[in-house]
Amino acid sequence: MKKTGSEIEYEVYNLFKDEIQAFIQGKVYLRGTRPLKENTEDLTEDAVISFMTGLDNQMQTGALNINIYVPDIDNGSNDLVKDVSRCLEVERFMLELVESWLVKSEYKFWLGQTINTFAEDNINQHFVNVKLKYKRLS
Numbered sequence: 233m234k235k236t237g238s239e240i241e242y243e244v245y246n247l248f249k250d251e252i253q254a255f256i257q258g259k260v261y262l263r264g265t266r267p268l269k270e271n272t273e274d275l276t277e278d279a280v281i282s283f284m285t286g287l288d289n290q291m292q293t294g295a296l297n298i299n300i301y302v303p304d305i306d307n308g309s310n311d312l313v314k315d316v317s318r319c320l321e322v323e324r325f326m327l328e329l330v331e332s333w334l335v336k337s338e339y340k341f342w343l344g345q346t347i348n349t350f351a352e353d354n355i356n357q358h359f360v361n362v363k364l365k366y367k368r369l370s
Contacts, residue, residue, distance in 0.1 A: 234288055240366070241283035244296055247337060248329075252279050255325050256300060268355075275303035275357060277322075284363075291369055295344050298362040300326065301352065314358045319349040322360045330364065340367045 235243070241262060249260040258276030266280050279300045286294025300322050304312035326347055333341045344363035352359050 234292060235368070237283040237286055237294075240286065240292075240294070240368075241281060241296065243337075244283075244339070244364075244366070245281045247339070248281070248298075248333070249279075251329060252298070252300070256322070258301075275301075275355075277302055277318075291367055293367050294365070296364045296366065298326070298364060300360040300362075301355075301357045302349075302360065304356045304358065312356045314349070314351070319358055319360055323347045323349065326360060326362050330362065338368050341365065 245260065245262050253260045256277040256279060258278040260279040260281065263280055263282035266278055277300060279298060282297045282299070284295040284297050286292060302315050302318050302322060305315045307313045327343075330341060330343055330347075342365050344365040347360060347362050349358050349360050
């Protein structure tokens with residue numbers, strides 16, 4: 233049976249939220265459900281899982297994004313900057329996790345591109361981006 237993008241997003245969220253949440257200092261959310269933080273003291277590490285695209289054939293294929301937000305840190309001069317060491321830890325964790333996910337339930341997963349970290353300046357965070365590709369037999 234074919235699945236919609238939202239169904240796939242929700243299933244992937246349920247497959248991996250516990251493993252990710254055990255590693256980060258915050259929570260794992262579906263796209264559009266992560267609460268906005270009012271100030272930098274409220275920032276935590278959060279992950280957001282989002283369906284990106286899919287092809288609806290007998291073999292459903294597509295891509296999801298997992299973004300893990302890491303709060304910026306004070307570099308000693310009251311300037312907030314990327315927490316390089318924590319971002320590297322999150323990148324390595326996600327790389328190892330995806331490699332262990334090769335086949336999980338009815339899905340086959342692999343990386344869609346190299347895991348990398350990007351600035352999210354307007355919220356004083358950086359995010360580790362994981363482009364996850366999948367296949368599932370419908």
